[in-house]
Amino acid sequence: MSECCGPGYASPAEAIRAPREKLLYTIAIYTGTGIQRPDYLATVDVDPDSPTYSQVIHRLEMPGIGDELHHMGWNACSSCFDDGSMSRKYLILPGVRSNKLHIVDTATDPRAPRLHKVIDGAEIKAKADLSGPHTVHCLGSEIIISFLGNAKGEAPGGYLHLNKDFEIQGRWESSMGEIKFGYDFWYQPRHNVMVSSEWAAPNTFMPGFDLEEVGHLKYGRELHFWDFEKREPVESFYLGEDGLLPLEVKFHHNPDSTHGFCGAALSTNVIHWWKDDAGKWQWEKIIDVDNEMHPDWPIPLPGVMSAILISMDDKYLYLNNWLHGDMRQYDISDPHNPVLTGQVFMGGLLGKAPKVNGVEVAGGPQMFQLSLDGKRLYVTTSLFSTWDNQFYPEIRTKGGVMVMIDCDPVNGGMKINEDFIVDFGKEPNGPSRCHEARYPGGDCTSDIWL
Amino acid sequence: MTTHTVTIANRDGATYAVNGRRPLLEQLRDQGVDLPYGCEYGGCITCAAKLIDGEVDQRRQVALNNRQIENGYVILCVARATTDITLEIGVESHDRLYRNPFLDPLKPHELKADIASPKV
Numbered sequence: 001m002s003e004c005c006g007p008g009y010a011s012p013a014e015a016i017r018a019p020r021e022k023l024l025y026t027i028a029i030y031t032g033t034g035i036q037r038p039d040y041l042a043t044v045d046v047d048p049d050s051p052t053y054s055q056v057i058h059r060l061e062m063p064g065i066g067d068e069l070h071h072m073g074w075n076a077c078s079s080c081f082d083d084g085s086m087s088r089k090y091l092i093l094p095g096v097r098s099n100k101l102h103i104v105d106t107a108t109d110p111r112a113p114r115l116h117k118v119i120d121g122a123e124i125k126a127k128a129d130l131s132g133p134h135t136v137h138c139l140g141s142e143i144i145i146s147f148l149g150n151a152k153g154e155a156p157g158g159y160l161h162l163n164k165d166f167e168i169q170g171r172w173e174s175s176m177g178e179i180k181f182g183y184d185f186w187y188q189p190r191h192n193v194m195v196s197s198e199w200a201a202p203n204t205f206m207p208g209f210d211l212e213e214v215g216h217l218k219y220g221r222e223l224h225f226w227d228f229e230k231r232e233p234v235e236s237f238y239l240g241e242d243g244l245l246p247l248e249v250k251f252h253h254n255p256d257s258t259h260g261f262c263g264a265a266l267s268t269n270v271i272h273w274w275k276d277d278a279g280k281w282q283w284e285k286i287i288d289v290d291n292e293m294h295p296d297w298p299i300p301l302p303g304v305m306s307a308i309l310i311s312m313d314d315k316y317l318y319l320n321n322w323l324h325g326d327m328r329q330y331d332i333s334d335p336h337n338p339v340l341t342g343q344v345f346m347g348g349l350l351g352k353a354p355k356v357n358g359v360e361v362a363g364g365p366q367m368f369q370l371s372l373d374g375k376r377l378y379v380t381t382s383l384f385s386t387w388d389n390q391f392y393p394e395i396r397t398k399g400g401v402m403v404m405i406d407c408d409p410v411n412g413g414m415k416i417n418e419d420f421i422v423d424f425g426k427e428p429n430g431p432s433r434c435h436e437a438r439y440p441g442g443d444c445t446s447d448i449w450l
Numbered sequence: 451m452t453t454h455t456v457t458i459a460n461r462d463g464a465t466y467a468v469n470g471r472r473p474l475l476e477q478l479r480d481q482g483v484d485l486p487y488g489c490e491y492g493g494c495i496t497c498a499a500k501l502i503d504g505e506v507d508q509r510r511q512v513a514l515n516n517r518q519i520e521n522g523y524v525i526l527c528v529a530r531a532t533t534d535i536t537l538e539i540g541v542e543s544h545d546r547l548y549r550n551p552f553l554d555p556l557k558p559h560e561l562k563a564d565i566a567s568p569k570v
Contacts, residue, residue, distance in 0.1 A: 034541030097488030207495035211551035
């Protein structure tokens, strides 16, 4: 290991050799469930030698109700590896609906995180005209957060810039150019590029999914390439019917690579991009999950690929089909020609795996986080309160679950671990819904190398 | 100032006095009614309630499609009472709020107001 005192790891290869995760954090929501309690950050014990393995061991409630906690991000990652003044101490938890940013100290007691600061949603609206926070990335010592709307919930929103003391610096971007919608983003500093994707305006997606609005162009279908230093978009790809609702974007972890991937949720395709030998960005569709017919429904059912994840060694791409109910593993050693190497079902609308490890699964595989060594994939089942309520109304009484899938990082393959399941239907205040997860020591969606 | 009476049908018919100037969510919460809410500007549907009787002004809401409005839903964080009203509140009132769009598509006139076509 390199000797250094900043957060994270010198390289993806060193991250893979890090100690195994013993705790993970996941948010759990009551917003939209009928239970009048705050959303919370749950600490899950994932140390198999611990007596409380596979249990929630701490719950940090947010100060108010109705936040809809969703995604999270760290104050610092491996991009600060050589900066001894920084540490991976604070987790930032945006409330999509309340517009608040909760800054949580996870370092003082990693098992029992505590609230450090709340940035009020009204202050963000007043200072930056933004609402609907989503993705959090640190940029060296500073932080940017994508917001999907302006203060009125209208697209395209923009990016909030915080300094390392979590003070609002205003908007990060110089211009949104012709971008119509915001969602996720990832950057690759050695190529001076950021890629952003498109969901919809908060006023469109927050109340629920009206499929009919896709045809009215109220949902996105483009990817945007940014000049990262100038902070402005320079090129956009219109993905058309192949790229309806392009949500999660991930570059290879290798900071020299130009290859990246996006999961187009409604089309249920994986889009691959890269820079060609002439220095031009190119894209192609590399995975296309067919719709399935539900026996009782008139309209074919798409998989709804709401998330993708790349293993730290850049060998495997994981994706979910939230409505079909399967998680898949593809070998992307040749990113132009992915090979399906693993698949498991958990929940879903097709009835293929209604129970996992004795727990009835409401919802389907939705968010997931992979261990740094690529062997353990933790998967949760709730997407977004209003969308859950449409497709999986029984999740109100059953709550969400967290499942662990054992993955073979050498030969490929996935298998549900029989010793692990966290049933959020049994939470002390009633059934809650777990969503995104992060590990204290870094994981496969947190770190970017300069 | 004109006051209106809000009756909450699924809270044993409890009644509250409200004015027509401020949103119902704020006034009912001030009087101790435990209500769900999220964005507080009419965009996110978390605070939806069902209007059983009476009328409200909810011109500022942007969350509901026309079918949901037709089914009586109102967005309490921006809706103001214009008459005495009767509401069902909370998720117990959401039986017709959410639908699976692959099972039950909207007709063109049932979309949100900004994209709906006139009913024929």
